[in-house]
Amino acid sequence: MTGYMLLRIYIRMREIGLTRSKRDFAARWLGRGKTYLRDFEFRDSRIAASVPMRTVTALRTRLCALASRMPAGICMEIDAVIDTIDQGVAVTNLLARRH
Secondary structure, three states: OEHHHHHHHHHHHHHOOOOOOHHHHHHHHOOOOOOHHHHHHHOHHHOOOEOOHHHHHHHHHHHHHHHOOOOHHHHHHHHHHHHHHHHHHHHHHHHHHHO
């Protein structure tokens, strides 16, 4: 997944009320430093950079755990975010194979 895709996931998660800020998202959902997301956002060369798989896996694991405890409506929203993560990883893998 690229930094751009990660930013899009953050925005979606903020819209559905799963995170309050970029700092919260980076620390609580990604297990990274509080400025991790901002680094992708403000460094043009990083926006297309790949996000480490351990970071993607941490986010996906936390979302899956949350989805299993939520009512159907919010579970569908979380599942859509998880699908976006899976698609982002697949696209990044395809692009990596082409180079």
